[in-house]
Amino acid sequence: MTAIHAQQYLANQTHNPFAVCSKWNDAYNGTAISALTNATQSHAYILLYKQLKQNQLLKNAKVNAPVIEEKVKEVTDFATTEFTLSGIGSWNSSDTDTFEMSLEDDSLQYLDTVAFDFENGEFSFEDAEFSFDDGEFIFDYEDLLLEPLVAQEKIYEKPTYFDANIQLIKTKFDKEYLKYSNYISSDKEQALIKVKELSKEIANVKFENIVVELSPLNTVKFKIKVDSSKMLIITSPFNPSKDMQDNVFFSLLIDGDIVITEVLNLTSLLDGFNKYVTA
Amino acid sequence: MALINTLQRKINSLWCRCTYPKEIIPSSNYVQDFAIDSLVALGHNYCIVRRSNKSADDTFDDFGQVREDAILESLRRVHGNSMNLLGYFKTKYICYNQPNEAGKNWVKATDTNLWETYRSHLSFIRKSTPIFYNLKDLHRKPIPYKRPLSTDKEFKKFIENLPIKAKVEGGVAFCDGISHIVHVPTRLNYWHIEFQIQDIQGKPLKKTKNETLSVDEIMDIDNQHWQDQLAYKAFIEILVTKAKQSIGTIFPEVPSSLYISE
Numbered sequence: 001m002t003a004i005h006a007q008q009y010l011a012n013q014t015h016n017p018f019a020v021c022s023k024w025n026d027a028y029n030g031t032a033i034s035a036l037t038n039a040t041q042s043h044a045y046i047l048l049y050k051q052l053k054q055n056q057l058l059k060n061a062k063v064n065a066p067v068i069e070e071k072v073k074e075v076t077d078f079a080t081t082e083f084t085l086s087g088i089g090s091w092n093s094s095d096t097d098t099f100e101m102s103l104e105d106d107s108l109q110y111l112d113t114v115a116f117d118f119e120n121g122e123f124s125f126e127d128a129e130f131s132f133d134d135g136e137f138i139f140d141y142e143d144l145l146l147e148p149l150v151a152q153e154k155i156y157e158k159p160t161y162f163d164a165n166i167q168l169i170k171t172k173f174d175k176e177y178l179k180y181s182n183y184i185s186s187d188k189e190q191a192l193i194k195v196k197e198l199s200k201e202i203a204n205v206k207f208e209n210i211v212v213e214l215s216p217l218n219t220v221k222f223k224i225k226v227d228s229s230k231m232l233i234i235t236s237p238f239n240p241s242k243d244m245q246d247n248v249f250f251s252l253l254i255d256g257d258i259v260i261t262e263v264l265n266l267t268s269l270l271d272g273f274n275k276y277v278t279a
Numbered sequence: 280m281a282l283i284n285t286l287q288r289k290i291n292s293l294w295c296r297c298t299y300p301k302e303i304i305p306s307s308n309y310v311q312d313f314a315i316d317s318l319v320a321l322g323h324n325y326c327i328v329r330r331s332n333k334s335a336d337d338t339f340d341d342f343g344q345v346r347e348d349a350i351l352e353s354l355r356r357v358h359g360n361s362m363n364l365l366g367y368f369k370t371k372y373i374c375y376n377q378p379n380e381a382g383k384n385w386v387k388a389t390d391t392n393l394w395e396t397y398r399s400h401l402s403f404i405r406k407s408t409p410i411f412y413n414l415k416d417l418h419r420k421p422i423p424y425k426r427p428l429s430t431d432k433e434f435k436k437f438i439e440n441l442p443i444k445a446k447v448e449g450g451v452a453f454c455d456g457i458s459h460i461v462h463v464p465t466r467l468n469y470w471h472i473e474f475q476i477q478d479i480q481g482k483p484l485k486k487t488k489n490e491t492l493s494v495d496e497i498m499d500i501d502n503q504h505w506q507d508q509l510a511y512k513a514f515i516e517i518l519v520t521k522a523k524q525s526i527g528t529i530f531p532e533v534p535s536s537l538y539i540s541e
Contacts, residue, residue, distance in 0.1 A: 172341075179337075180348075183348075209341070209342070211340040211341050211342055211344070213340060213346060213347075215347055215348055216348050216351075217491070217492075217493070217494050217497070218494065219494050223340065223342060223344065225342060231342075235494075235497075237494035237495070237498075239494075240494065240495070241495045243495075244494075244495060244498055247498065249494075249497060249498045251515075253520065256520065256521070257520070258515075258516050258520055263498045263499070
């Protein structure tokens with residue numbers, strides 16, 4: 001279900017302002033689950049990014065489901081008072097049937113982490129309940145406290161690609177960190193600060209998608225898919241030597257082949273790279 | 280607990296014995312090995328599969344690219360990396376592990392009764408994720424590296440006598456190694472192949488100096504020990520970059536003229 005479909009669905013659900021919809025069948029196909037929520041005095045729009053692999057949902061299914069993510073889109077046309085919460089939620093699998101989801105608000109503040117017990121079909125988010133019912137994903141969040149980000153009826157600017165990028169990077173990193181934080185052998189807090197700094201710079205690149213990967217070499221790797229043929233891979237050490245403080249190791253892949261591998265200052269690299277892709 | 284483990288091992292072993300694809304076991308009328316170049320010359324799109332012992336999520340990223348930590352154990356294992364030639368070998372067979380004696384190279388002249396002798400060594404690996412490659416992406420790919428002339432007199436002489444002169448700067452020769460896929464049948468898997476690396480002199484890569492490289496060493500890879508350069512570049516530029524999460528389902532089979540002895 002796309003965000004547009006979800007809007008239409010929600011528009012038809014006037015009797016239930018708290019409806020959130022999505023089709024599990026879509027989830028089985030690996031598509032993102034879009035969840036729209038409508039609050040009493042303001043409406044909150046949460047787009048839950050979901051990265052579900054089929055084997056996590058349906059154990060007998062194939063494992064190679066594609067991961068599709070949808071960008072946050074603003075919804076403003078079906079609420080009496082307007083406020084927009086653009087959120088990114090990610091589902092992280094574990095070996096069990098428990099899924100974790102994190103939500104972020106527009107200002108990138110971390111709200112909470114929820115756990116979803118797939119077998120029982122229950123989902124808890126503070127006092128909110130998710131239920132799994134015959135092909136539909138229902139999210140009842142009556143008691144969910146979401147603070148309006150801004151005053152009513154204010155017109156908000158849509159997030160620039162920088163905002164969207166930085167949210168996406170954070171979500172991807174959080175997911176990676178949950179699984180592979182043990183790869184960080186240096187000070188973890190410093191490492192998180194480093195990732196945040198790198199993210200701010202990398203978010204300036206216009207890209208289609210990004211993967212953040214931690215490696216046992218105590219590095220963080222950003223795989224930036226710029227378009228269907230170009231991918232920039234930036235590797236930064238968490239504990240670099242003095243000579244390498246501001247430098248990163250990067251590779252540029254074009255159509256799957258490495259065409260350049262070099263060590264460079266990150267700012268210079270991204271400046272040059274942006275010029276290259278926009279030329 | 281020990282009893283349960285023993286029982287599980289027994290069941291695992293029994294399962295392997297019952298379900299192992301015996302058609303991949305070397306047969307007495309097979310040739311000892313065949314040249315991969317002959318296969319490449321046929322022009323078909325031959326494919327390769329390698330097993331990751333991690334889940335699909337821990338093997339591939341969201342772009343379907345292999346995670347380095349899924350295939351990097353040691354630089355010393357880049358040369359001789361185990362793989363299987365798809366065709367008669369099916370993707371699902373990767374869950375059968377042939378350790379110890381069963382995984383040793385098949386010697387046609389002396390190895391007999393392979394199944395009866397080595398079946399007890401088999402094990403079944405539930406968590407197996409296939410990593411695919413196109414044969415042409417791995418075979419005969421150049422791997423640039425630098426090696427000081429002063430390290431070896433024979434090497435210096437070789438470089439100086441090359442018909443096409445290699446670039447030499449500051450006493451360091453700019454060389455190209457090459458990757459090869461080599462057919463190395465094992466006792467219970469005729470379709471076992473290896474990824475191997477040869478230096479500019481055509482010698483197989485000997486043990487690398489280091490097992491792994493630090494980030495600083497990777498960032499300065501061209502100045503590392505030449506064997507480490509070769510292994511690391513082969514790993515990154517070939518094994519990681521060319522790995523695929525999926526590759527199709529129909530694979531050409533090796534023509535019998537290549538592997539059946541006359």
